[in-house]
Amino acid sequence: MSSRFKMSDLGLLCFYLGIEVQQGHDGIKLLQSAYARKILERAGMGSCNPCHTPMEHRLKLSKASTTAPVDATKYRGLVGCLRYLVHTRPNISFAIGYVSRFMEQPIVEHLNAVKRILRYIAGTLDYGCHYKHGG
Template identity: 60%
Template sequence: MAARFKMSDLGALSYYLGIEVRQGKQTISLGQHAYAEKLLERGGMAECKPCATPMEERLKLGKHNTAAKVDAMRYRSIVGGLHYFTHTRLDIAFAVGYISHFMEDRAKITGR
């Protein structure tokens, strides 16, 4: 391609579209640590402690309940960010998919 197009070598890839790239001799690993921190801040959860399970077991959410409605734009923004985060964290894919079902009707979210 270099013979056909004008190109320059920028060196090894280290960061691309919010994904951190670490290249070793035998491995390449991807991560989104900085992106995750920004997402936690945006969701007001920057000070929360990590947990092993991304979602409470047997959690039942419903669209029809008495909880106060959440800010739809903020909710959609955070869920969209979580969708992007699943590129490197497949363990949260089910939980993100589950909460995505509640983006209709400016979701009212409560546990149990």
């Protein structure tokens, strides 16, 4: 292609659409550590205590509740950011899908579930997808 078109070689890919690409001898690793930190800062949880799971065991959320509503725009923004993070973090896809059901009228319990996911992300910033060579 370089004989027909003017192009330059920029070397190995290291960053693409917010996804960090680490290429090594054993394979390729895709991360979004910097993006995850930005989400935590946006939520005001940059120095929160991490937790070991993205959701409480047998968590049951409902649309009908008596608790106070929360800012729907903020809730939707956080869940939207987390949905983009799922590209390299399939381990949180169920939890994100679950809290996505309540974007119309979020309440305090829904926001607490999102904060639990954020606390899990704070403890697992360096998680990502690793694709091994040849196998």
